[in-house]
Amino acid sequence: MPERLTILVVDDDQDFLGDFEVIGRDFFELHTADSGEKALEMLKEEEPDAVVLDLRLGSGIDGLETLKRIRETWPDLPVIMVTEHADVDTAVKAMKQGAFHYMSKHPNIKTLHAIIQKELGSVRWKNLCLEEIRKQYGEMIGRSAPMKEIYRLIARVATVPLNVLVLGESGTGKELVAREIHARSGRAGHPFVAINCAAIPPALFESEVFGHERGAFTHAVSRKTGKIEMADKGTLFLDEINSLDPDLQAKLLRVLDDKAITRVGGNEVKRVDVRVICASNQDLEKSVAEGSFREDLFHRVNGIQIVVPPLRERAEDIPELTRYFSRRIQMKTGRAGPVFSGEAIEALQTYHWPGNVRELMNVVERASVMAAGREVTVQDLKLASRSGKSQGFFQELLFLPYKEARQKLFSRFKSVYLSELIQRNQGNISKAARQAGISRPGLYRMMENTDE
Incomplete structure (x- = not known):
């Protein structure tokens, strides 16, 4: 016995629906709707394997308009258009609007079943490919040309031991890009530590990022490991690096140059092995020209540049x-x-x-x-x-x-x-x-x- 598929047949011809149910019972579990509006409501409740849709419905919206609305909400759902009076222009129009196939109103049931199975296989393969992308790129979603270029750049820079500067407007997903670079690099088994430079008050920045020794200042009752030390052998992500004041820029540059940190209030120099990925929602070259960002720090962090599109x-x-x-x-x-x-x-x-x-x-x-x-x-x-x-x-x-x-x-x-x-x-x-x-x-x- 062939696999029984669930289909929604949309037609206002009760004789056709009755005949279809009789000849297709071995192949399909049948649901019916006598109008485009009713079909759209039924789809919101449960999505079938496919829709068989009459081109000329008696009342309400016609088949092509119903097809258009189905495509807007369920882009991968196979839709087969059927009609008593087929013509080339209408068939072309239906295919352009997203119909998978266009058939006469008295289809061969075995052929229809084979067509739906084939289209379902294509949809499943497409979804498997998307799932594979999701596994590789996490919550990074999109198949547009700009996103494909981002995926290509991530794959290329992940294994290259250079610092990366990710630029883009707020909310574009710069941290997601940084996390994917880390996940695809040889450091993936080690920590990814993110620092939002704008969120840490300047007075606390050194303690948070470099760490401090007990007694280094009031309320320093115990030694604290800084973010850079936490990221040892992994990746350090510095978000909104453009917000750092000049004194902190100089201290960060020293750490990046020496690959070592000294906790606040301490004398011990501790070597660290981190890959640095920085992000900014501003044009850092412009900030350099205006004097608000150190040129030497810019050259240190700007190893490879990735611009995330808005x-x-x-x-x-x-x-x-x-x-x-x-x-x-x-x-x-x-x-x-x-x-x-x-x-x-x-x-x-x-x-x-x-x-x-x-x-x-x-x-x-x-x-x-x-x-x-x-x-x-x-x-x-x-x-x-x-x-x-x-x-x-x-x-x-x-x-x-x-x-x-x-x-x-x-x-x-x-x-x-x-x-x-x-x-x-x-x-x-x-x-x-x-x-x-x-x-x-x-x-x-x-x-x-x-x-x-």
Whole structure:
């Protein structure tokens, strides 16, 4: 007996549905829908192995529009178009919109079964290839040309014993690139230690990074191993290196040159073997020209340069990223989430994403949780109010009394500022408070009084 496949047949012709069920019972477990709208609702509940879709449906949206909407949400689901009146132009149009095959309305059941099995095999092979990429590159997702170039560079530099400088806007995934370089290098079995240079107050930087001896300063009640020493034989990742003040730049350069550290308050020189990967969201060459970044340190860290593209330059990766973040929040919450409508995906692809992938993740996770129905709509995304360049929010303020407009603007700023602050410090409230220059209780009060 052949493997029984689950298919959804979409047709308003009850005679055809009855005949199909009789002749196909040995090959298929059959589900039926008499309209495109009903078919889309059924797909949200359970995804079959394939869809057999009539081109000319009697009412509501037609077969081609139904196909278009299926493709927007379920891009890999095999769809076979069937019709009583086939013509070349319509067949070409259907194939361009993503139909796997186009057949007469009285198909040979064995042939149809073989076609679906073949297409399922192709989809499974594609998914296996994607899974292999995920195993190699972790949470780095995307098949666009810019991402393929990033994968190529990671593979090339991973085994080369040179320092790496990763450049890119905030939220593009620079630390992910650094982690993948480490994971594919000969140091993979040793620590990967990340330091957010902007999150450590200058007064504490030496103690955190180089370590200190007992009694080195008030409250130094025991010896502390610094981050660089922790990374011995592994990889040291210095994020936002552009934020270091000149004195700390000089001390870091000395460590990189000598490959040795001396703990604060100590005399012992300890050799360290680390590969250094630095990241910056600013143009370091420009910072060198302006005098805010040491030229000798720049040349030390700029062994090989990798530039991570902003999300707006790889919009074709957004549907895949959206599906990934949506599945991840479903796993976290333990419940099935809504699907993103085609219009919502299109809105995500046309938005300019000043916060890049990190902002997309927040939007997708929030919409997945807060959407009222089974589908995430454009309204659920709330993109207009998130855009610094969008006119909607600011136009609304222009028509309010001055004091009310000022209060709303400050409330929005506080929400965005706190969100970015907490994310940058990976949820560590103490570090976030130090970086913001406020007390820990003060930061908690601000978070409690934030509307969004």
